[in-house]
Amino acid sequence: MTTIAERLALAQHRIAQAAGKCSRQAADITLLAVSKTKPATDIEAAYAAGQRCFGENYVQEGQQKILDLAPRYPDIEWHFIGPLQSNKSRPVAELFQWMHTIDRSKIAQRLNEQRPAAIPPLNVCIQINVSGETSKSGITSEAEMLSLAHEISQLPRLTLRGLMTIPSAEEGEKLIAEFQQMQQLYARLQQEFPPIDTLSMGMSHDLELAVEHGATMVRIGSAIFGARDYSQKPA
Numbered sequence: 706m707t708t709i710a711e712r713l714a715l716a717q718h719r720i721a722q723a724a725g726k727c728s729r730q731a732a733d734i735t736l737l738a739v740s741k742t743k744p745a746t747d748i749e750a751a752y753a754a755g756q757r758c759f760g761e762n763y764v765q766e767g768q769q770k771i772l773d774l775a776p777r778y779p780d781i782e783w784h785f786i787g788p789l790q791s792n793k794s795r796p797v798a799e800l801f802q803w804m805h806t807i808d809r810s811k812i813a814q815r816l817n818e819q820r821p822a823a824i825p826p827l828n829v830c831i832q833i834n835v836s837g838e839t840s841k842s843g844i845t846s847e848a849e850m851l852s853l854a855h856e857i858s859q860l861p862r863l864t865l866r867g868l869m870t871i872p873s874a875e876e877g878e879k880l881i882a883e884f885q886q887m888q889q890l891y892a893r894l895q896q897e898f899p900p901i902d903t904l905s906m907g908m909s910h911d912l913e914l915a916v917e918h919g920a921t922m923v924r925i926g927s928a929i930f931g932a933r934d935y936s937q938k939p940a
């Protein structure tokens with residue numbers, strides 16, 4: 706049995722190796738620990754090992770964990786990385802520091818309206834559907850990306866940080882092509898919005914390839930917390 710601390714160290718090691726291979730600094734890549742479906746005690750174990758950024762996919766589950774843990778661990782940074790229905794946006798606007806899956810104007814507008822004035826603006830990424838599969842959320846063209854980015858940049862309670870994607874389940878050439886496309890879209894967005902600094906891509910099985918293609922934030926779940934059991938939960 707390996708512990709969460711050991712698996713976290715292994716994930717950090719993989720990031721450092723991948724960064725070294727393409728002459729990047731490991732410090733320029735943020736590890737986001739994806740704790741969806743896992744108990745708060747697993748988050749505490751990762752926290753004790755030094756982890757500070759955590760990603761959650763489901764509004765209610767994330768809300769419960771934040772209300773439980775944030776008072777004791779105020780330096781945890783909470784990232785919402787799941788699909789969001791607009792009628793459920795309020796807890797995300799009020800409790801999270803980051804939101805990775807903005808894919809339409811309506812969600813951006815609502816989060817902007819609901820973000821409390823007393824806390825800093827919500828950091829947001831635009832989600833790109835790079836594989837074009839109809840089952841995936843995210844926008845599918847550069848023009849759409851730029852127009853949504855311009856809109857977000859006008860919203861005072863949101864800060865545009867960059868792009869996020871979940872590539873297709875393919876491997877090899879197809880996956881490489883998708884990461885390359887993301888790298889190009891990110892470069893294009895950075896021309897228009899120089900302050901952006903986040904390319905959120907790469908998960909447990911493909912983090913090396915993502916780092917090679919410029920990812921600045923990798924979202925790692927099962928490699929740290931073990932396989933997820935969905936039998937208790939609706940997806």
Ligand SMILES: *Cc1c(COP(=O)(O)O)cnc(C)c1O
Pocket residue numbers: 739741762786787871908909910924925926927928
């Ligand atoms: C679950 C999830 C992850 C983590 O996936 P692993 O394969 O367990 O590392 C990353 N990003 C998103 C959006 C997820 O939903």
